[in-house]
Amino acid sequence: MYENIKKLYQLMQKCNLCPKKCGVNRLKGEIGACKTAKEFKVASINLHYGEEPPISGKSGSGTIFFTNCNLSCVFCQNYPISQLGNGNFITTEELANKMIALQNKGANNINLVTPTHVYPMIAETLFIAKQKGLKIPILSNCGGYEQKEVLELMEPFIDIYMPDMKYSSDEMAKKYSKIDNYVANNRIAIKEMYRQKGTLKFNDNDSFA
Ligand code: SF4
Incomplete structure (x- = not known):
């Protein structure tokens, strides 16, 4: 896990954490399209x-909304968070403690909303949180615009992927999310997620009602 975290941070030196490949040095405070440096x-x-009922279950999903996004969708339901930067700075140690608090409140899982642009910090947070006793499943609730190599590095940290497949037309992706190459990258990413985790499985005694 430690090696994966190191490699994920290295990708931020010339950022290619997502297919936008902005090439900025986020470790030195530069920002690309997702408007996020290392903090x-x-x-x-x-x-x-x-x-979704299997994710919330009866006791709720421990949901963490990350500020900013690697997409710029005009229809975003979280627009003030994803595009206007609403949110508060937090350290990996503080976030690890919040994850433990969610688990103690009965959360079924940790639900990482819009994680793609902050995967290195998430990986570090999960490493700390697991040492503190975090045991519930970790879910990536992402926009589906991902790099296969990054997903490979995240494999030990993520238990469930809940990605979007927003477009099957690059023309529409360009018009509504300002990206050029969503479709091909999305399909590669979904295949990689499927390779890692396979089909959703339920226990016989699971109840969502
Ligand atoms: S994660 Fe952000 S800075 Fe890095 S390539 Fe994607 S949009 Fe650009």
Whole structure:
């Protein structure tokens, strides 16, 4: 895990954490399209009961909304968070403690909303949190605009992927999310997620009602 965290941070030196490949040195404070350097913000940390029923279950999903995004979708339901930068700075140590608090409140899982541009800090946070006793599943709730190599590095940290497949037309992706190459990258990413985790499985005694 430690080697993966190191490699993920190295990718931020000339950032190619996502297919936008901005090439900025985020470790030195430069920012690319996601407007995030190494310091990162979260907008909310709560038990969420409105996710897909298998994710929220009865006791809620431990949902963490990360500020900013590697996409710029005009229809974003979290626009003030993803595009206007609403949120507060947090350290990996502080976030690890918040994850433990969510687990103690009964969260079914840790639900990372818009994680792609902050995967290195998330990996470090999870490493710390697991040492503190975090045991519930970790879910990546992402926009599906991902790099295969980054997903490979995140494999030990993520248990469940819940990605978007926003477009099957690059023309629409350009028009509504300002990206050139969503479709091909999204399909490669989804295949990699499927290779890692396979099909969603339920325990016989799971109940979502
Ligand atoms: S994560 Fe951000 S800075 Fe890095 S390539 Fe993607 S949009 Fe650019």
